[in-house]
Amino acid sequence: MKRTLSVLVENRPGVLTRVAGLFSRRGYNIDSLAVGRTETPSLSRMTIVVDGDERIIEQVCKQLHKLIDVIKLSDITDEPHVDRELVLIKVNAEPAVRGEIMQIVDIFRARIVDIARNSLIIEATGDAGKIDAIENSLRPFGIREVVRTGKIAMLRGSKE
């Protein structure tokens, strides 16, 4: 079971090490971790995707909470939220197949951001499912390199 945790932390050196160290030390499976500054400069937000059963997720949350630098933590998996990942894919692209690749890029509302003689770099954003789909569609052409950011997520605004 994959859960998405949104974790507000102090924007201080060493915080990432503390969080990452916790996962490796206690043997939790971390799927992805993305971190960046928030609207408040003294705070960072981490979006962590973890894999594990209910008990493990509960332990992960409690152990994260125990870190002095962790201010707030919520499991937003079941809350209405928007999540996105950014991917850069370098794909083989002989002139003969470029048209076909550009069609795929269009379908996924992705963008071509760099062109070389025999390859293209494609940029796409979306949820994990879409990113996987575009990666799969491009695989037959020969993917040379993939860089993914890991998921970032935000709760939707309240209804009223």
Place this chain on the structure above:
Amino acid sequence: MAEERSGARALLEVLQQEGVELVFGYPGGAVLPLYDELGRSSIRHVLVRQEQAAVHAASGYARVSGKTGVCFATSGPGATNLVTGIATAYMDSVPVVAFTGQVPTTMVGSDAFQETDITGITLPITKHNYLVNDVKDLPRIAKEAFYIASTGRPGPVLVDIPRDVALTPCQEAVPQEVELRGYKPTYQGHPGQIRALAQLLAEAKRPLIFVGGGVVASGAEELLRQLAEKIQIPVATSLTGLGAFPEDHPLSLGLIGLHGKPYANFAVKECDLLLGLGVRFDERVTGALQQFAPQAKIAHLDIDPAEIGKNVRVDLPLVGDLNCIIKELLPLLKPYDAAPWLARIKALRSSYPLIASPGGELQTPWVIERLGEMTRGRAIITTDVGQHQMFAALFYGYTEPRTFISSCGLGTMGYGLPAAIGAALARPDKQVWLVTGEGSLQMHMAELATAREQGLAIKILLFNNNCLGMVRQLQHDYYQGRYTAVKFSGNPDFVRLAECYGAAALRISKPEEVVPALAEAMQNDRLTLIECLVSEEEMVNTMAPPGEVIR
């Protein structure tokens, strides 16, 4: 020109404000600015012989006094020598603050002489740690360090201070209050859960209280006694819980777990409600989890939410300070029909007694039992790790909290002597006995000099079986008696050795020598070592192979 207040001076202000009277440590280049200020202050410094002993002593001091222990060490090797001590304190939740010197900020990260990344190294074994990059943060960080170490579930905190930071002028005043948005321990228990617990207790027929170090750390032993007595619930303890409930009390069961008392373990098997207070259900207590307290509902009360549900499945979790919770719980308690359960426990106690026999030769359990009698269970006992530790846990008979001081969670050999030094400095009014083995004693033997220097009349009860007894026992039980690397063949003469360190020393080998030897040690006001020659064949009662069902 008036001297400017340096970072180091500001740090000393924090120590003073925190009521620190005593610092254990060992100097070196990078920490000299702190030592220079320490030397000008009224705070006493205890110079140990190796840094690990400084943390252990600070830990012994903290456990006995209830205050936060403090130690200093220099960068690099000084700091890394602290590591085992910090891990030891971490595993037993002991409030210790360690200040280390570091190379100047301009050199941090350059593999400079005596540089180690001590905050990186101690990350998993501290409650929190800091590298102070800017002197303006120093007063706040030092203040936070004490706050974090001593509140909630206590634990060690390390503050790494580069030399230049300590020397730089510091304008910042010491804050009066600590404000940490990411650290807010829960003290009050949830009222609904407290009522639910009262209900569970009302329904139980065979309730049992299982007490750990959390009761001692929170000073809840008096409320625990009220809780147990009010409706007559028997009380068992973990190693760290020893002393939290007087062992001469009719409701006391004593130690449970792998090396626990057989009848106490049987009581756990049969209870239908187990109330864990400030415990962490360590594997040494539970054995195979599915067979632990198989008939019981488990209620778990702890200040650390992460402990609840970590090892055992809990039917009723309750987070908070034990004092607050028990106070709320007491008025809600309804008596249950305790007579059958207490009768059953009495029967278990007589069917599976734990007896120390005088035997023909000198036997450790019997010696410890005599010590318990002669000190009326009131001395402070520090131990090392091994068979002697388990005998000290089982046969002494603790009657007061903060009197069993031992490395329970990490099992660190060498803890006992430095911890005894800290203990003796914390309680000059109490007799402090170190129960040790010749293996463990040799890990920090040099601290005999520290004890002497400080004028401490620590009594050392050395059980010399000329081998690493506990390991030998494991090889006996699980490696078909193939003994490897457990026998000593060139140990020193411990009596003469102790005398070299200025201690009184005697050697005994017969049961009839025990009482006179103990009496003599209790009378004199000197550092004293009694070497007891015991057999390598002695075995600690073991309830199960590691990880298996405790029977």
